[in-house]
Amino acid sequence: MFLDELIPEKSLVSHGHLGLHGDMGYTIIPSVNGINFNRSLSAHASSILEYKLDQKYKSFHCYIGLNDSSSDNSKAIFQVICDGKIVYESSVVKKLDKITPVDLDITSCNILQLRCINKGESLCHSIWIDPVVDTQELKYFVGAFNNSKVKLDFEKTKSKYAVILFATENVSKYLYVYLKTFQKNSNLGDCRVYITCPDNSYIIKKIAKHFNAFYVPIEPTNNYTLTSAVDVKDVTYSLQRFIDAEYFLISDIDILVMGDLKEAFKKEIGICRDFNTEKCTLGQLLESDWSAYNGNSKALELLEITNEEHESKNIINCGFITGTKHSLTKLDHELRKMLPKSQFYLFENNGSFCREQAVMNVALNRAKNFEILDDTYNYQLLHADYKENKIMHLNGTPTKEKYKDLINNNLDQEYQELKENIFQELTKGKSLVLNWTNLYIPGSYFIERNNFIEAKQIMKNSFELIFIDLTRSVSNIKIILEMCKGKSNLFAILNKESLEAIKTLSLNYEIIGNDKELTIVKLKLNERTSSTEISQVR
Numbered sequence: 367m368f369l370d371e372l373i374p375e376k377s378l379v380s381h382g383h384l385g386l387h388g389d390m391g392y393t394i395i396p397s398v399n400g401i402n403f404n405r406s407l408s409a410h411a412s413s414i415l416e417y418k419l420d421q422k423y424k425s426f427h428c429y430i431g432l433n434d435s436s437s438d439n440s441k442a443i444f445q446v447i448c449d450g451k452i453v454y455e456s457s458v459v460k461k462l463d464k465i466t467p468v469d470l471d472i473t474s475c476n477i478l479q480l481r482c483i484n485k486g487e488s489l490c491h492s493i494w495i496d497p498v499v500d501t502q503e504l505k506y507f508v509g510a511f512n513n514s515k516v517k518l519d520f521e522k523t524k525s526k527y528a529v530i531l532f533a534t535e536n537v538s539k540y541l542y543v544y545l546k547t548f549q550k551n552s553n554l555g556d557c558r559v560y561i562t563c564p565d566n567s568y569i570i571k572k573i574a575k576h577f578n579a580f581y582v583p584i585e586p587t588n589n590y591t592l593t594s595a596v597d598v599k600d601v602t603y604s605l606q607r608f609i610d611a612e613y614f615l616i617s618d619i620d621i622l623v624m625g626d627l628k629e630a631f632k633k634e635i636g637i638c639r640d641f642n643t644e645k646c647t648l649g650q651l652l653e654s655d656w657s658a659y660n661g662n663s664k665a666l667e668l669l670e671i672t673n674e675e676h677e678s679k680n681i682i683n684c685g686f687i688t689g690t691k692h693s694l695t696k697l698d699h700e701l702r703k704m705l706p707k708s709q710f711y712l713f714e715n716n717g718s719f720c721r722e723q724a725v726m727n728v729a730l731n732r733a734k735n736f737e738i739l740d741d742t743y744n745y746q747l748l749h750a751d752y753k754e755n756k757i758m759h760l761n762g763t764p765t766k767e768k769y770k771d772l773i774n775n776n777l778d779q780e781y782q783e784l785k786e787n788i789f790q791e792l793t794k795g796k797s798l799v800l801n802w803t804n805l806y807i808p809g810s811y812f813i814e815r816n817n818f819i820e821a822k823q824i825m826k827n828s829f830e831l832i833f834i835d836l837t838r839s840v841s842n843i844k845i846i847l848e849m850c851k852g853k854s855n856l857f858a859i860l861n862k863e864s865l866e867a868i869k870t871l872s873l874n875y876e877i878i879g880n881d882k883e884l885t886i887v888k889l890k891l892n893e894r895t896s897s898t899e900i901s902q903v904r
Contacts, residue, residue: 368405369417369428369497375477376416379409380484390433390491398431398465398493407494408433411442411482415494423499424473430456431465433491441486444494447479448472454607457696457703457733458485465495466702471504471518471608507608509600510701511725512709513587514564516601518608520582527557527631528611531619532599535567535882538785540760543776544619545577551756553626560605564598568881572784590713596722597712603701603726606694614694618685618759622772625756630743635697635736636688638744640681640723648727649676658720668711669704669728682736684726685759686744693735700733701725788879788886789833792857796830803835803859818845825849836868837861837884843868847891856889 370386377384382392385408390396392410396403409415430444440461446454446468454470472478478499482492508515529548533541545559559579563570566583574581582605586598606614613631630636643651651657652665659665666676689697701708708725715721730736745755747769748762760766760773786794789807793799801810802821813821815835834850836843836858843864850856857878860868865885868875874890 367423367499369407369494369499370405372417372499374415375418376414377409378415379413380490381410384409384415390435394433394435394491396493397434398495399462400434403493403495405496407480407497409480409482409492409494411484411490411492413482413492415480417478417480417499419472419475419478419499421474421476423475423501424471424503425500426468426470426472426478426498427500428468428497429465429495430459430468431463431493431495432459432461433493434461435489436461436491437487437489439487440490441484442490442492443483443485444468444492445479445481445483446470447481448475449477452692455692455695457700457735459492460486464703464705466699469504469507472499473503507601507604508587509584509598510603510698511597511600511712511722512589512705513592513712514584514598514601515587516562516582516584516605520560521580522560522609523558524610525556525558526612527554527615528606528609528613529554529557529559529615529617530602530605530609531559531561531617532596532602533561533563533567533570533619534565534595535569537619538567538569538573539773539777539781540619540621541570542573542781542784543773544617544621544623545573545579546776548623549577551623551625553628558611560609562599562601562605564595566880566882568788568879569785571880576780576784589709599722600701603694604698606689606691607698612690614689614691616684616687616689616694618761620760620766621685622758622760622776623756624754624758625742627743627756630686630739630756631688632737633690633693635693635730635733636739636743637682637684637730637736638686638739638741638746640683641741641746642749643681644679646679646681647676648678648681648731651681652724652728659724660715660721661724664714665711665724668707668714669725670707671728675728675731678731680727680731680738682723682727682730682738683744683746683759683761684723685746685761686739686757688739696735697729697733700729703732704729788881792878793831798828798830800824800829800832803833805833805835805859807833818849822849825853829853829855831855831857833857833859835859837864840867840870843871847871847873847889850889851891853891856891858887858889860885860887 385391388404390408441458444456484490561574562582564584652661654661742755746759748765799810801807802813804815875887878886
């Protein structure tokens with residue numbers, strides 16, 4: 367339902383009246399960046415609108431912006447408040463800024479307040495564009511670079527501190543050491559860890575469970591060909607909006623936590639400078655091919671760098687970021703104001719490992735809501751001699767090689783067991799294993815995936831475990847199941863399509879786990895159960 371169809375309980379505006387249905391509330395033509403919107407709430411800043419929802423709605427959606435009639439130096443902050451609690455606060459919105467979306471979970475909200483706070487000149491024609499309250503819950507959320515998305519049904523709980531990490535299976539050892547040292551040394555008592563992961567890694571899931579952390583699967587948006595998993599890290603800069611915590615830490619995992627972190631949390635964003643950039647300006651790093659950003663002059667154009675930003679000496683390393691929900695939401699808003707050109711920059715600069723840090727630097731300089739932390743909270747060993755600090759950051763490939771013993775010395779027997787994939791776990795202690803898949807399973811007797819003749823012969827023998835590949839057509843799946851009838855300890859490898867296919871068949875199966883894009887199930891076939899009887903185990 368559009369909010370202009372509801373009568374507000376309170377409507378306080380600084381000039382005119384609340385504008386509805388194309389009316390601005392004063393004699394002005396509605397236009398934001400030359401576009402007319404006629405389902406908006408025009409509430410001249412500073413303003414407060416209040417609606418009684420009585421928990422009838424689950425999500426709120428709108429865009430925010432200033433009308434073209436605003437003063438050139440007009441500025442405003444937009445806030446959304448549910449039952450007295452701020453659930454969204456924008457960075458400073460200026461005249462001619464791009465309109466930006468606001469998508470919020472408002473489940474259980476009784477009183478919804480929309481506030482606009484004037485931060486500039488008096489003519490500040492603030493507009494809530496196409497505001498909607500919906501009975502449907504918010505199911506997905508897209509990251510601040512528009513490169514990744516996350517389903518919002520991930521497990522979560524209230525805590526004082528929340529840590530948000532990004533990990534893939536190939537860096538599992540760094541995740542393990544990070545969590546091990548964090549648990550031992552951070553001194554953050556009431557804290558929950560959220561691990562975002564794009565590759566559905568079975569090992570990352572086990573590590574998360576081992577440290578009582580929450581696993582958060584993420585997916586790419588596939589807007590362009592990604593060359594690094596880091597490109598889908600952008601969800602980590604937005605996830606705090608959906609987690610109930612007082613303080614947040616967004617951190618790289620190539621880090622050893624060696625000290626108490628409580629003093630790192632501030633009212634604003636806490637972040638450290640990027641080492642070895644003292645003689646550079648932000649603009650020089652963005653435009654120079656010798657920099658870690660792999661720069662060029664087009665970068666300045668795509669990111670719309672001003673002269674002030676070009677000369678800025680505030681160059682940060684985003685490997686360790688602290689903040690409150692409010693301060694990080696402002697940063698998220700500033701990042702979204704940079705779309706779509708920031709995504710064009712990431713695409714054009716595809717190949718520079720630090721390109722997402724370049725975008726973060728620009729957004730932070732524009733948000734102006736950060737405090738520089740002492741270097742001890744992000745001691746970057748790539749450009750510094752070894753000296754123990756609270757955060758030891760092994761940034762850069764040469765650093766990881768030089769100080770590999772710092773990681774390896776923390777990889778205990780528990781990690782060795784956790785890093786085993788699902789196939790290694792299932793085959794442990796087994797010597798007679800048949801592998802009729804296209805996967806490498808150590809110690810197994812291998813049959814080519816399409817060799818049905820040999821498979822039919824070998825099935826006459828006894829095996830402790832049998833792995834079959836059902837990533838096939840339904841007709842081939844039926845043939846294989848007939849060949850395997852009566853076999854115990856039968857495990858099938860399926861992808862998304864074949865998993866849907868076997869749901870249409872009459873199979874008794876148990877899902878064992880997921881690894882990357884595959885699902886592993888245990889099939890329960892016997893001589894009396896044909897492949898046309900219905901029975902599923904969930």
